[in-house]
Amino acid sequence: MRGENHRTPLEKIQLGASEELVLHQQGYTFDSVPDQGETVYLRDNSNVSTGGDSFDMTDEFSEDYKQLAVQVAQTLGATICGVDIIIPDIAAPASAVDAYGIIEANFNPMMHMHCYPYRGKGRRLTMDILRLLYPDFVK
Structure with missing residues (x-):
């Protein structure tokens, strides 16, 4: 269900310069493996258009x-x-x-x-x- 350029219902998670910077600020790279149970953020915000998930409330x-x-x-x-x-x-x-x-x-x-x-x-x-x-x- 995930693809690119809004051609599928959900977008793939982006892995660009913004995500790399947010990882770097936490001491990680794209190749890092976090400890079990640790939360690592890829972005400062979460949008469906950049691979985030929607929650119907x-x-x-x-x-x-x-x-x-x-x-x-x-x-x-x-x-x-x-x-x-x-x-x-x-x-x-x-x-x-x-x-x-x-x-x-x-x-x-x-x-x-x-x-x-x-x-x-x-x-x-x-x-x-x-x-x-x-x-x-x-x-």
């Missing part, structure tokens, strides 16, 4: 966070929009002070990452989008 969040994402999209005037939100404690309600931070809104969201999550339920969002755009043709 939809069913674990309360409706107030889902409504927050909808409100963000509506405020931006977007019919289709991905909203990236950092939520340190999913038990805290969205109304709590500092409960979340909105990172960005994607007007061209990468929907295929939701089909094959590493953990959680796969969701075919594309069918929902097609139904929204073409209600008379897609059932």
